[in-house]
Amino acid sequence: MTSLAAAPSPSVRVRAPGKINLSLRVGPVEEDGYHPLVTVFQAVALHEEVTATEVADGVGLSLTVDGPQADRVPLDASNLAWRAAEVLAEHVGTSPDVALHLSKGVPVAGGMAGGSADAAATLVACDALWGAGLSRAELSGLAARLGSDVPFALLGHTAVGTGRGHLLTPAMSRGEFHWAFATRDEGLSTPAVYGRFDEMYGTTAPPVDVADDNGLMQALRAGDPTALGAALHNDLEPAALDLRPELERTLEIARNGGALGAMVSGSGPTVAALARSRQHALAIAATWTAEDAADAVWCTTAPAAGARVL
């Protein structure tokens, strides 16, 4: 018997990770307004999932989102996933006819690059859906045009980022690290944090040097969480704390709870705590909740793989 039901439209589902900057070193602002960076990225096992579904020619782009903070995500061309589909379509000379659905598992506006992960996942999903067959190097070039954290979401695992953070060198990391994250509903604008950094350090910030992270890289290679906790570094933390002094208490609670290291994640307002084990991460998160030091808490492990088709 032949079924009269229409065949489902082809679709591709891709998962991409959020990230933490284990070290973020920021140099003095340059004439073009950008800051040179040296950063050590590690992907975390909080993921975005993007499903790209074929639609008829000429229908154009559409975007839907689900997840705990979906209401905070724009559904128009300002969404990085939308822009990724447009950039890829233009590159391969097709029109961006695709329905995108984002399932968000990375905190929104928490300095963990959830939007960048969506963009990376969309590039991979649309490349597969449209049969474009771009190489990883070509996808990475398009990713860098979308944002300086997008190439790392493609690559995943652990990498040193230089330039604006987009020039990546993969790095070795052994074993699994356990993290707890405290997020806040009220975001902290990345430009505002850099602005405060400039006010605090102006042009006197020392130039960035990858050698300053030698101890951290050694801790990663050894899979030594205690040494990693001691080597965590974020040059933006004083500026973020100046703008949001209440984050000090969140850091202090993690340290009092025995965290191996605690810091503001990227430009904040997320606070990250490195724990000894999954149970220890859960205990730190529970204390944050009990003491009302976070609007939401998240526990996960690192590293995690880059964007890949499911």
Ligand code: ATP
């Ligand atoms: P940043 O890269 O600026 O550090 P972030 O990691 O702190 O960003 P994201 O969740 O990636 O946080 O997004 C920050 C802001 O970008 C959001 O508040 C939202 O307005 C906008 N945005 C654009 N595209 C997306 C997306 N796909 N998901 C979430 N937010 C997005």
